[in-house]
Amino acid sequence: MYKVAVYRTEHFNAAHRLHNPAFDDATNDRLFGKCNNPHFHGHNYELIVKLTGEPEKDTGYVYDLKKLSDLIRKEILQRFDHKNLNLDVPEFSELNPTAENIAMIIYGILRPLIEDHLDLQVRLYETERNFVEYPA
Amino acid sequence: MVYLTRLEHFNAAHKLYNPAWSKEKNEAVFGDCANENWHGHNFNLYVTVKGTPDEGSGFVMDAKHLSRLIKEHVIEKLDHKNLNLDVDFLSGKMCSTENLIVEIWKQLEPHIQANVTLHSLKLYETPRIYVEYFGE
Numbered sequence: 001m002y003k004v005a006v007y008r009t010e011h012f013n014a015a016h017r018l019h020n021p022a023f024d025d026a027t028n029d030r031l032f033g034k035c036n037n038p039h040f041h042g043h044n045y046e047l048i049v050k051l052t053g054e055p056e057k058d059t060g061y062v063y064d065l066k067k068l069s070d071l072i073r074k075e076i077l078q079r080f081d082h083k084n085l086n087l088d089v090p091e092f093s094e095l096n097p098t099a100e101n102i103a104m105i106i107y108g109i110l111r112p113l114i115e116d117h118l119d120l121q122v123r124l125y126e127t128e129r130n131f132v133e134y135p136a
Numbered sequence: 137m138v139y140l141t142r143l144e145h146f147n148a149a150h151k152l153y154n155p156a157w158s159k160e161k162n163e164a165v166f167g168d169c170a171n172e173n174w175h176g177h178n179f180n181l182y183v184t185v186k187g188t189p190d191e192g193s194g195f196v197m198d199a200k201h202l203s204r205l206i207k208e209h210v211i212e213k214l215d216h217k218n219l220n221l222d223v224d225f226l227s228g229k230m231c232s233t234e235n236l237i238v239e240i241w242k243q244l245e246p247h248i249q250a251n252v253t254l255h256s257l258k259l260y261e262t263p264r265i266y267v268e269y270f271g272e
Contacts, residue, residue, distance in 0.1 A: 011262075013175055013176060013177050013262065014175055014176055015149035015173070015174040015175050015176040015218075016176070034215065034216035035216060037216055037217060037218065037222070039149065039217070039218035039221045039222050040149040040174050040176065040218055041147055041148050041149050041176055041215075041216040041217060041218065042147060042148055042149040042150070042174065042175055042176005042177055043147050043176055043177065043178050044177050044178045044262050044263070081168065081175075082167075082168030082169060082171050082175040083171060083173070083175060084149075084171070084173035084174050084175065087173040088171070088173050127145075127147065127178050128178070
């Protein structure tokens with residue numbers, strides 16, 4: 001059999017701030033610039049979840065995409081959508097909510113909930129022009 | 137008459153919350169957008185001016201100059217900001233996209249050169265939600 005990749009796109013919007021409390025204000029400003037605004041800023045995030053595996057004999061599906069959508073909504077969007085990532089999402093209480101870290105956290109939440117024989121990859125757009133993938 | 141449009145973008149945090157109302161009423165009217173810890177968006181702003189192309193240049197207006205005007209008078213005040221807390225011209229106003237577009241018009245219109253007219257603004261809060269304003 002051949003492996004096929006299937007994708008589901010979902011979206012959420014959130015406020016965040018890039019800040020490292022171990023550094024002084026000047027260093028934070030140098031590292032994170034406008035993203036360090038203490039009053040936060042925000043984005044419309046677009047999340048693409050990719051699953052790779054062999055289509056099942058009975059259904060022809062790699063994974064039921066409606067089921068994947070429900071899973072992403074329940075596990076990710078309910079935690080992240082219309083939230084302040086720094087203040088409302090416990091995973092970022094001590095972790096800088098960069099796109100890189102958000103993608104890795106999303107992967108960590110979804111990985112145990114998806115069968116082991118399927119490869120999982122997360123692509124996260126923070127803006128139309130900035131996006132990350134994990135695992136790379 | 138030719139219409140010239142320039143697209144600029146900014147991202148910002150905000151919340152929809154009327155301090156004159158109870159928390160319950162705010163949540164009933166604004167739902168997730170009332171989150172006291174803010175949320176955020178990538179905003180896209182379309183600015184359209186109209187005029188007759190200049191004989192010498194062929195331009196209605198130099199699009200690069202229009203871009204600079206929008207950046208100086210609008211984007212620099214809004215980008216990576218908290219709309220409720222950081223923006224002088226939104227102070228005391230509800231930070232809906234409708235109110236935002238009217239205030240952007242007031243910031244920009246006085247700086248448009250005499251031989252062209254500001255025709256319209258279109259402001260996308262998400263790829264699926266936008267407002268338009270024609271200065272009326």
